[in-house]
Amino acid sequence: MSFPLLTLLWVVPFVAALATAFAGARARAVAMGGALLTLVLGVVAVAAYNSGDGEGFRLTETHEWIGAFGVHYALGLDGLGVLLVALTVVLVPIVLLASWRDTDRAGFFAWALALEAFSLVVFCATDVFLFYVFFEATLVPAYFLIGSYGRSGSGAAALKFLMYQLGGGLVMLASVIGLYVVSANAGSPSYLIDDLAALDISETTQRWLFIGFFIAFAVKAPIFPLHTWLADTTEKATPPTSVLLVCILDKIGTFGMLRFCLGLLPDASAWATPVVVVLALISIVYGAFLAIGQDDLLRLIGLTSLSHFGFITLGIFTLTPEGGSGSVLYMVNHGVATAALFLAAGFLIQRRGTSLISEMTGVxxxxxxxxxxxxxxxxxTAGLPGLSQFVSEIMVMISAFDYHWLAGVVSVTGIVLAAIYVLWAYQRIFTGPWGGRAAGGGGPAGQADGTSPPGIGAEPASAEPVAVNDLGRREIGVLAPLTLALVLFGFLPGPLLDVVNPTVDQLIEHVGVEQDGPTVAIAEDTTTEEGH
Structure with missing residues (x-):
């Protein structure tokens, strides 16, 4: 493509982030303008992608960057990247609108736009080295979003987050260097994904490279036992920050499993499947059990994502087209549902003055x-039929039963536990007589004394039992499009699957695993030449 649409897609939010940081009183308008312009460019990119044809990447841009090492500035979209790009450009303006009345807007908005820009490069990168650079770059805005704008104790949570992510990134760096060695030994060093996928890499080498990539992606996703940063982060960060982290940034982990583990290291992926499936099943059940026992609402929502990322990883490593497509669809649907849940929880905490479930009732x-x-x-989130996540979970569970009946049974257990933690939390918070404490404000009129309301998800010092307002127009505007998407994609998942199926089919074919699942026999034609 002659016009650099994908470059413009990430440069716009990056420039908007810089402008927002120095915009002062106009920070909100500048940030929202940048996010909306990025949304428009994202829609154009999706439309241009869908109007193309052929296999592989579309809207490609390739320029030599570091020729001696075979590094390129290379961008492109396939069915996997285009859906995550769409999710990113939609969620960021919603997060900014949800944070519209928060204090320290300029800094928060600037870091949010920077995270969007870096994430878009990651989802579009078709060069492994370029991917790695921006994979690590996303940690900078994420660290400041957690540590500078979170709740009490957010500094320690931000440091824990950073240490885990840097550790995973350093392990992946070894595999990135290994790919250079492999490609150089093959004749010409290159980090382009298409070039690397065509190499004949020995099975032993693939396994070592796989371990480096998978550990980094398992930290990012996250997957048991590399998940312990997740609950602390979502508990201490504000809900809008958690949306950016869990619904966008963490998707890089499962995106990387598909793009690099399956796409570049197919033999090693098949070799590691039994272990990864076990880790995914543990994540599903363990995350759900932990969520049931939580009293902090934000920590509970964070732990539900441990369970859901287990489902996504399970679908990927069953190595079936249904599982792969279901996992990609799960990434999108999880992003929408969890974003709605975090933001609704933030509005609730803003009104009640606490995130503790035990101190809420009758809302x-x-x-x-x-x-x-x-x-x-x-x-x-619990997978109710008719809502979007149900379709994803059904596809993953079907692939789990195809893989092994025991894997299917354990995955079904995760659905049952999800219903328990969602309905029990709702019962304790919203039903029964009015009680607990309430923080003033939160409604469109602000607090009773006319001052600005506290930031979304904040815990105000005042805990007087004053009246609680329902959602205002801005807050309904935040949650309404997410709710609509949950219903729409619950009944019409076809358009999303049409986009992702060709890419997933190509990946599964590249892995070369024979499918043992049930097939429908085609009846033989017994008609004779005489028509009998």
Whole structure:
């Protein structure tokens, strides 16, 4: 493509981030303008991708960067990247709107846009070295979003997050260097994905390279036992920050498993499948059990994602077209449902002055719209039929049963546990008589004394039992498009699957695993030449 659309797609939010940092009182308008322009460019990119044809990457841009090492500035989209790009450009303006009245807007908005820009490069990169550079670059805005704008104790959570992510990145760097050695020994060093996928890499080498990549992606995703940063981060960060981290940034982990583990190291992926499937199943059940026992609402939502990333990883490593497509669809649907759940929880905490479930009750009688939208998001998270995540989970569970009946049974257990933690949390928070404590404000009119309301998800010092307002127009505007998407993609997942299926089929064919799943026999034609 002659026009650098994908370059413009990430440069716009990056420039907007720089402008927002120095915009002062106009920071909100500058940031939202940049996010909306990025959304428009994302829509154009998706439309241009869908209007193309052929296999492989589309809208490609390739320029030599470090010729001696075979490094290129190379961008392109396939069915996997285009859906995650769409998810990213949609969620960021919603997060900014949710944070519209928060304090320290310029810094938060600037870091959010920087995270968007770097994430878009990661989802579009077709050069492994370029991917790695921006994979690590995403940690800078993420660290400041957690540590500078979180709740009490967020500094320690940000440091823990950073140490885990840097550790995973350093392990992956060894594999990135290994790819250079392999390609150089083959004749010409190159980090382009298409060039690397065509190499004949020995099975032993693939296994070592796979371990480096998978550990980094398992930290990012996250997967048991490399998950312990997740709950602390979501508990201490504000809900808008958690949306950026869990619904966008963490998707890089499962995206990388598909792009690099399956795409570049197919033999090693098949070799590692039994171990990865076990880790995924542990994540599904363990995350759900931990979520059931939580009293902090934000920590509970964070741990549900451990369970959900287990489902995504399980679908990927069953090595079936249904599992792979279901996993990609799960990434998108999880991003939408969990974003709605985090933001609704933030609006709730803003009103109640606490994130502790034990100190909330009867909110439904005071804020029925908030209760209803929270319930829809929660039921989507639990996989209710008719909502988007159900389709993803069914596809993953079918592939799990095809892989082994025991894997299917354990995955079904995760669905049952999800219903428990969602419905029990809703019952304790929203039903029953009014009680607990309430923080003033949160509604469109601000606090009772006319001052600005606290930031979303903040815990105000005041805990007087004053009236709680229901959602205002801005807050409904934040949650309404997410809720609509949960219902729409629950009934019409076809357009998303049409985009991702060709890419997943190509990856599974590249891995070369024979499918043992049930097939439908084609009846033989017994008609004779005489028509009998």
């Amino acid at each position: 439904e009688s005071r804020a029925p719209i908030l209760a209803g939208l929270f319930l829809v998001a929660g039921l989507a």
